[in-house]
Amino acid sequence: MATKADSPGTPSRLVSGRYPPPGTDTVADRIRARRGARGLTPLDANLLHFPAMAGGYNDLLGALRTGGKLPGDVRELMILRIAALNKAAFEWIQHEKIGRAEGLTTGQLYVIRDTATPLPPMPGVLSSLQSIALQFTDAVTHGLNFTIELGQKYKEELRRWGASDAEVEDLYVEASMVVAGYNMVSRFLVATDVNGLTGKEVPWPLERHEHNIQVPSYKPESSTHSIHTIALKQSPATEWLVFANSLLTNWQMWSWVVPYFLDGGFNYDSAGNDIRANSRRPYNLILHSQRGHGTSGLPAKPSDEDSRQTTVPLLSQDIHHLLTSPEIRAIIDSDGVSADLLKPIHSIIGVSQGGAAALAFAGTNNGNTKSVIACDTSAKTPGGNKAAWAERVRLVYGDGDVSDSKGQDYAASVGMKALSDVTVPRWFPSGSPLSSEREAFMKDMVSKTDVQGFVAGAEALGDFDLVSGPHPLYESQVEHVLLLAGSLDGGGKVGQGLKKLKEEWVLKGATQGRTSPIEYTEIQGSGHLPMVDQPERFCEEVGKWLSGF
Template identity: 50%
Template sequence: MDNDYKSSRVIPGRYPPPGESAIADAIRGRRGARGLTPLDGALLHVPPIAEGWNTLLGAVRTKGKLPGDVREIMILRVAAINGAAFEWMQHEPVGRTHGLTTGQLYVVRDIDTPLPPSDGIMSSLQMSALLFADTSTRGIKVPGELIQTFKQTLAAWIRSSDKDAKDDEISSKVDDLYAEAALVTASYNMVSRFLVATDVAGLSDEQVAWPVDRKEHFVKIPSPGHTIHAVTLITSPDAPWIVFANSLLTDLSMWSYFIPYLLSSPFGKSYNILLHSQRGHGKSTLPNSTPQTTIPALATDIRELLSELSISTPVHTVIGVSQGGAAALAFAALYGAQGASSIVVCDTGAKTPEGNKAAWEERITLVAAENQSAEGMKVLGRVTIPRWFPAASRVVARGRSEWIHGMIEGTPVEGFEAGARALGDYDLFSFSINGGQTEQLLESDIGQVLLVAGELDGGGKVGAGLMALGERWNAVRGEKKQVTYASIPGAGHLPMIDETEKFWEVVGKWL
């Protein structure tokens, strides 16, 4: 073998020395300085097939007319879906040479978040190619509507490249490019399946890499004793940190449509990202004992998480929504400028609105009526989605409602109850933890504060409440007025999901 890789645990590689095998030498010629790869070593168990493979894949990679970025998006999506770590390893650098950004590669690698991604991350052609490769790989048969859309984006690309092209000429070229796209996807499905089946480079059990340094953590919070599931995305050791806090009934994946913007910010700023599922949500647990979960306790979880992961404070920003937004406010009250330079608070309030405690108890009762089972969470999901996203929201049209319903349904009943009771009885204008020092939110020395609400949330009442909070807070600050309010048009309770682009437009510029 001409490269330093691990060996397959299934079959040994065959690497004839130069001059011994004309087929192996021809493959070396195509590989160039890399020499024979572990994939070649596996293929050379059957030299005639290795020869045909070399010819086929050489043509797919270098003889077609699809743009390089589009071709690599399809290849990498196949690798991600099929768990072909070696395939991704070889093609991510190629994708970058063709202009793919970290944010775009993150979308390609993220096979759990429903497509399509939010606007502005990819071009129309890139997005159509990604959808085609995804659908073809997962289900083989591609719906006619998706094929037609793909062909339309190919036609638009041809027209933009050749202003003088005639319609019949464009139609013929579209058919050629579509056939090439199908061949690219099919060929690299073949490649990925062979790679995994023969354990090429000993990587068949390895997770496909991410385009950033992504690590998963299960952090034990010493007191009161529970585990927080967190994910860090590190773009640079020196980049500022942004911490995200999820809403009730979701988990850390709720930010998936928003994260790619931060990884390829047009404002020239890169960030490190800390995602976590709040206690009792996702893979995070509740304390073993039964201390009451409170909004301030969720803020202390964030502080403990930063400490355990050795993330220096102040972090750049803490961004939270709903329950997570209240936790961000509590974080500002407890730790101020020593904890974070700024906070972004979405679709929440500084205290429980009058009458909401009874409303939360009704929802707890709704779940309990189904014997506190998964069926109860399904019922809760069916009533929650329309409340979070009124009819004017685009969440259903964008195909994201079922994804959110899955998060709600997957929330442990105990986690929902703990969070609901915390939201049903809190007041951050004045509070203490375990009878200790009284904290006053409006006296916090936190720097910049951005308050955000979806225009449709609560029929506009949530936004009105946050606007009033901003005015009250600025009045206390006097000359240091640094609290800003923004409404997200057409958005519901989670604007980073149903109107991600508008949310990014506001938050990205503010950051």
């Protein structure tokens, strides 16, 4: 039984744990001396079932935690990454506060916790030493997918950090032992259910809310499908950004830029200097997968004259409905759900299909957003695009028919992979700096898109016009608008189209009394998704623009 000097926590479901009274067990007393005021922890109690190991463990972990010379932020980064990879919630809980004390930011902790997004992260979020340490940890932890080249890169970064040649090898051995030792720790934590946390989700470094929000489509009074939504909240007082994905992707396409917006800026400049003391403007974030993408649902076909399951105005309507849903309002409104209007969102940010949805949202905005950022998109279907989308649908179905099971089976097993193989190179043409890791990630995302979700989105993009219709774009009352394109997208035609849109919007908006500017910017050398192939340039441009109001 634990004494008053110990911290027993929740009992393990596998072993009882041992808490020898002070003065009755030399090993336990040595552990208490290292732990200080906490006394024996649930981890120590499980280890004390094997006293000889508990004593050796105490010496080993004491040396790794306090006896080395690695920078504290790098040591804790590696430990926390192991906790995330090995699903060791206890390890994360114990070390997140230590990591923050060593200087790790919320955005950096998010990178560490996010094991689904391929490494490396974009430049400026982590230091070059932190980045290589993260890659090293993954390589040693996951199937020993390690190379001598990676070890040499780690040593080179230690040298750049300021270590002498003799110190480099010592620090490299220390880093190797930290990763090896804490892999042992994480596996013991999970195998013996320390603090009853085996099977529990590893925490995130901020409030993370995940919902499948039921929304209506054709009839506002009835729900027809769900929208998979992730809300990342740091503070009730922090402003919100909402992100809308492209066709053939899901919310994860934004993963490389999320840490930047959580921290409100870069942590290191291009020369590697620490700039975390600079002025910051962090944000809360809402990410969602548009209907028919990721795990978001697709409504049944309507019975009216427009039988499409997706249109651009309906995508905009989905954003409105998820923002005004009880689930999201309870997160955004500091006083919970109320009868008042939702607090204004700082910006709706969309790309491609999501960019068109953002423009449609601007056309119908009733004060719910201060700004809109529309990337690599247009305000209406460009000439010839309807036929191009129809051709892509035919590629997916091969010789099969859209309506029969043979065509559906082919599309799911072969067609979407074929579409991925031609789409990703078109999105990121020659000159785009897309890495092989990100290319593979995006191809996998495209190929796993629901077939019907793709077809519905293609039909939406093949026939839409936001310039005319019931909510003309040029009459929008959204105060701030940024149009953005990668210079390589469509051979430059997408950027040219957005420049023309800006010019027409400025002229026609003036006749509606619009005084605030419509701005355009271009990411040189980027393709269709600048937030994927050059996320650092995307963040630089968008972050600077958002900070202006």
